[in-house]
Structure formats: C-alpha cells, structure tokens
Amino acid sequence: MNKLIAAPLAIAALAVPSVAAAPQFQGTAPIAFMEDLSSGAVLYQRDADRRMPPASMAKMMTVYVAFDMIKKGELKLDQTFQVRPETWQRWHGPQAGSTMFLSTGENVSVENLLKGIVTLSGNDACVVLAEGISGTEQTFTDRMNQQAQKLGLTNSHFGTSNGWPDNGVTFVTARDLAHLASATIRDFPDLYKRFYSLPNFTWGKTLGAGADITQANRDPLLGRVAGADGLKTGHTDEAGYGFTGSAEQNGRRLVMVVAGLDSFRGRAEESVRFMEWGFRAWQAKPVVAQGKQVSTAEVQMGSASSVGLIAPKQLTVTLPAGAVPQMSAKVVYEGPVRAPIKAGQHIADLVIRAPEMPEQRLPLVAAADVTEAGFFGRAWAGLTSLFG
Secondary structure, eight states, X not given: OOEEEEEEEOOGGGOOOXXXXXXXOOOOOSEEEEEETTTTEEEXXXXXXXXXXXXXXXXXXHHHXXXXXXXXXXXXXTOEXXXXXXXXXXXXXXXXXXXXXXOTTXXXXXXXXHHHHXXXXXXXXXXXXXXHHHSSHHHHHHHHHHHHHHHTOTTXXXXXXXOOOOTTSSBBOHHHXXXXXXHHHHHOHHHHHHHTTOSEEEEEEOXXXXXXXXXXXXXXXXXXXXXXXXXXXXXXXXXXXXXXXXXXXXXXXXXXXXXXXXXXXXXXXXXXXXXXXXXXXXXXXXXXXXXXXXXEEEEESBSSXXXXXXXXXXXXXXXXXXXXXXXXXXXXXXXXXXXXBOTTOEEEEEEEEOTTSOOEEEEEEESSOBOBOOHHHHHHHHHHHHTO
C-alpha cells in the first residue's frame, strides 16, 4: 500500500540565514490574490476563497473549453457558426453589455469569435460560440463545469458562458480564477499567446456611415507593465470591477486577481501597482539546476528498486527581495512508486519551507525508465511485502 514518503534534504543553497519578513502590499481591492508560477509561491491573498460573481472573467472558462477542443482536434479555428436571430436580439443594444457587434444571420469563424471574446469581451460572441459548439448555451455550461471539476476549481460554478448576472448561479473565487489562468497559460501556450495579448480588434460596422468598429483590449496591464500578455477584465454592478492578469519578466511569471473595486480607473491603477509590487518586492532564487538529481524514490514491482529524482527545469524559490531566510527542504511522494515509470514522469515534489511564508512545491521527475519486473521479481516483491 502506497504511503506519503518524506525525505529531509540538505541543499547548500537553502542554508543561508537572514532575517526577511514577507513584503506587504497596501491595496484597496476587497479581494486579491497573486501567485508566482515559477515557484508556485502565493505572494499575496486577501479573502481569496470568498465566492463572488465573476462578471466577464467567467469568459476565461469559455475560452479554456474552446482551446481544449481545438488542441484535441474537435474544433477548428476556421470553422464558422451562424448568429441566430434570437441570439442577436438578446445580446444587441446597450442593455446587453459589452458586444462584438455581430449581425443577425452572419457566419463567424471560431477564430474571430475568440478574438471577440478575449479582446472585446463580447457577450454576443460568447453565446454564439457556446451555441455553435453545444447547441444551447445551457449544454455548453455543463461542459464548462465538467472542465472546472477536472481543473480542481472547487469553489466555482458557471451558469452562463459570458458571466452575465444570474441570481448567484455563477460564482468563482480569486484563487480559482488564478488557477484557471495558470492552466490556460500552461496547457495552451501557443493559443494563449495568439489571442490574449491583442491590443485591439476590428469587427462590425457603424449604423449609417458603415465605418469599421475597432475596440481596444480592456486589459489594464497591456502597454503599462513589461511582459504583460493577458487575461480578462470583468464588471457588473453586482460584482464591481475585477481583473485577472498575468505578466512574465526574466523567466518569472506572475498571475494576479483583484475584484470588488468600485471604478474603472481604480481597477487599472490597482492592477498596475499590484503586478509591479509582485516583481519588485520579490525575487527568484535558483535552488536546483535543470537535470540535477535531488534524491531517489523507492520503486515497487520494477526492474530496479529505486529511481533517481531530477529537476525537469531549473527550480527556483520566490523570496523577499534582498534577503534569503533560513529554509528547509524535503522530497515527498506517494510511494513506493509502482512500475512501469517513464523518464521525465512527475512522481515527486521538492517541498521548501521558510519562516512566515507558505510552503513552495517544485516538481521532480524520474531520471530514467523503470520497466515492470519479470514474473520472479514480482513474486519476490510480493513475498517481501508480506513480511515487511
């Protein structure tokens, strides 16, 4: 029976004592969260698990579902969906919020609908995409919730494809939004880069003159914070002003969420200050070079009794800028790990702790393949397990 195995380590880079309190951010957002994806360190959280209406930040899940289908070959960017008259009527006019300015009966490609959702926050584009994929928006939201469960978004539920107020059926938390953003960046790097950082998008015509309608991306970080490249704003009277954003500088990628702000300007200013604080007040410290073996893991029913655990990339921890506190490290895994094991398979974590800071978990992978043991090897392993 597998058990959690923890092995303390002595890594020289960690044993440098110094006094370092976690930096404090003086923000005004009632809800806020920031994580450094390079290390998994949570840099800041304020009421991050409070359920709240996401407004248009819910559209990140609609986009995630579409990206997943595109990656699997179930949906194509040049595939077109028609704007149903009923959908146009519902999502047309100032009472319908942000719009892509779709026209009734027109056929629109998945690529352009995604640009309309991400860049323009088009409520109409969301529903047309949802209906095109699943037949009805309600059926599509079932797909959204199934995907949310797979991603571990335990405090989120989606009742619409665009985050329109629905009497509390749709809710999220800041932590879940950050996790969704991280998953989007990790699982679909090419699609993320292609869609989330467009500065503007042109679609639709003005009445009368028939001029092209160009709308700017609402992301408050684009062009203001170095390395900013997504994700999504949201606003309703119920939710206030919110934003889930990401930026990468010198190999460090941060994901942040702010919500419940009371003005468009306040959201922009808070978002920029928050992201700049994350890069300025914290630093990344390398602790294990890529490919370096950190420890070994016990193997069950394998051609070898153990396998090396190596760093799949340069592993770093996130620390307060200008100081390195005393830290401890240990390797944890569910073991013995049952064969077969593939080289590069994630089978353990390096857990690093420092005073007054949450733990940071860094992935470790198998250094080599371990095949299943032959018949006699399995029989011997079975006998030895009976007698401890």
